[in-house]
Amino acid sequence: MLKEIGKYFIFLGQLFVNRESFKTYYQLILDECVSIGLGSLFLIALVSTFMGAVTTVQTAANMVSALIPDFVISQVVREMTILELAPTIIAVIYAGKVGSSMAGQLGTMRITEQIDALEVMGINSVSYLVLPKIVASLIMYPLLVIIAAFCALMGGYIVGTVGGIITPNDYVYGIRYNFNEFFITFAMIKSFVFAFLVSSISSFKGYYTHGGALEVGISSTQAVTNSVIAVLLTDYFLAQLILS
Numbered sequence: 001m002l003k004e005i006g007k008y009f010i011f012l013g014q015l016f017v018n019r020e021s022f023k024t025y026y027q028l029i030l031d032e033c034v035s036i037g038l039g040s041l042f043l044i045a046l047v048s049t050f051m052g053a054v055t056t057v058q059t060a061a062n063m064v065s066a067l068i069p070d071f072v073i074s075q076v077v078r079e080m081t082i083l084e085l086a087p088t089i090i091a092v093i094y095a096g097k098v099g100s101s102m103a104g105q106l107g108t109m110r111i112t113e114q115i116d117a118l119e120v121m122g123i124n125s126v127s128y129l130v131l132p133k134i135v136a137s138l139i140m141y142p143l144l145v146i147i148a149a150f151c152a153l154m155g156g157y158i159v160g161t162v163g164g165i166i167t168p169n170d171y172v173y174g175i176r177y178n179f180n181e182f183f184i185t186f187a188m189i190k191s192f193v194f195a196f197l198v199s200s201i202s203s204f205k206g207y208y209t210h211g212g213a214l215e216v217g218i219s220s221t222q223a224v225t226n227s228v229i230a231v232l233l234t235d236y237f238l239a240q241l242i243l244s
Contacts, residue, residue, distance in 0.1 A: 015131045018124040032136030045151045052152030053159040060165045070166045074174030077156045082183045086149040088235050091194040095227035099202035103223035106206030107216035130203040141195035198227045
C-alpha cells in the first residue's frame with residue numbers, strides 16, 4: 001500500500017520534468033477538453049436532472065408538518081445539490097465514465113508499446129500523455145458541476161410545479177432564502193480536488209498496466225474503484241476542514 005502511494009507521488013513528480021512546448025500542450029489540452037466535456041455532458045445533465053427531481057419529491061413526502069412552509073422543500077434541494085449531489089455524486093459518475101476511459105486508453109498504449117516508443121524518442125511520456133488529461137479535467141469538471149447543479153435545480157422545479165408539490169414562486173423563494181454564498185466556493189474547491197484525484201489516479205493505473213487486454217480491463221476497474229474511494233474520503237476531510 002505504502003509502496004503504491006509512493007509510486008503515485010513519484011508519478012506526479014514526473015509530470016513537470018522535461019516538458020514539451022506550450023503549443024504542443026495547448027492542442028492536446030483542447031482535444032482532451034472536448035473529449036471530457038462533450039462526452040460527459042449528456043449523461044451528467046440527465047443524472048443530475050433526475051437527482052433534483054427525486055430529491056424534491058422525497059423531501060416533500062417527508063414534510064409531514066403543516067407548520068413547515070413549502071419553500072423549505074426547494075431550500076433543502078438547494079443545499080443538498082450544491083454541497084453534495086453536484087460535486088460529489090457527479091464525481092462518482094465522472095470516475096466511472098472519464099476515469100475508466102483514461103485508464104483504458106493509457107493501458108492500451110502501454111501494452112501495445114506506444115508509451116515505450118515515446119520514451120525511446122526521448123519524450124517524457126508521463127508529461128506528454130497525462131498532464132493534458134489532468135489540466136483538461138481541472139478545466140472541464142468544475143464546469144460540469146455547475147451544469148449539474150443547474151439541471152438538478154431545474155429538475156426539482158419542473159417536477160415540483162408540474163406535480164403540484166410546490167408553487168413556482170415558493171420554489172424560487174426557497175432557492176434564494178438565507179443563501180450562503182460560501183457554499184458555492186466550497187463546491188468549486190471540491191470540484192477541483194475531485195477532478196485532480198480522478199484524472200491522476202486513473203492515469204496512474206492505466207500508465208502502469210502490464211500484461212494484455214485482460215489487464216487493461218483490470219486497470220480500468222481499479223482506476224474507478226480507487227478514484228471513488230479517494231473522492232469519498234477527501235469529501236469527508238474537506239467537510240471537516242472547511243465547514244467545521
